[in-house]
Amino acid sequence: DQQVKQNSPSLSVQEGRISILNCDYTNSMFDYFLWYKKYPAEGPTFLISISSIKDKNEDGRFTVFLNKSAKHLSLHIVPSQPGDSAVYFCAASDRGSTLGRLYFGRGTQLTVWP
């Protein structure tokens, strides 16, 4: 049973507009969340993260929002650029018990068109 879910397999956005990628989780013990970005033929690379004690974390064009009561997080990219086209994975960790293990969603393919 998947504990981290990304229900949208794909998202298409025009350059300059906002991209919103969503992620839901079921395990209430998760206390740290990460987003990874993956280009074809490359390994995933870390993008941004958020601790459960916060509800927002911002890094340049990327902002992650966390709604603990809804067990939902989202990644906002503003403004979107063609170079942002990639697969985005949401991941979660229960730092108290899983010894570094991350649980990944299935990914969302983002396409930013000019």
Add this chain to the structure above:
Amino acid sequence: NAGVTQTPKFRVLKTGQSMTLLCAQDMNHEYMYWYRQDPGMGLRLIHYSVGEGTTAKGEVPDGYNVSRLKKQNFLLGLESAAPSQTSVYFCASSKHESLTYEQYFGPGTRLTVT
């Protein structure tokens, strides 16, 4: 720093053949992981290690074995390859003392079993 490297990058096996995938990291990380990525399935954990000489099963361990004889290396073995093991394999590593458990990924090995 090379980060996380994987050998080989590509491999084609026939059903029943065996092979070993090598992962090496030069960041002195304690934790290492093997994932497989299949279309629409995200990243699924095969096995992981929390230190030299230790290994543990992940989500999809059947048909694979691992060894961590040296801290910097994590080997993934397929004793008798099956077409269902056709996938892209990623190795990752992380620091034990990291509060974020951010994982650093290698570039992947694309394996085809015919």
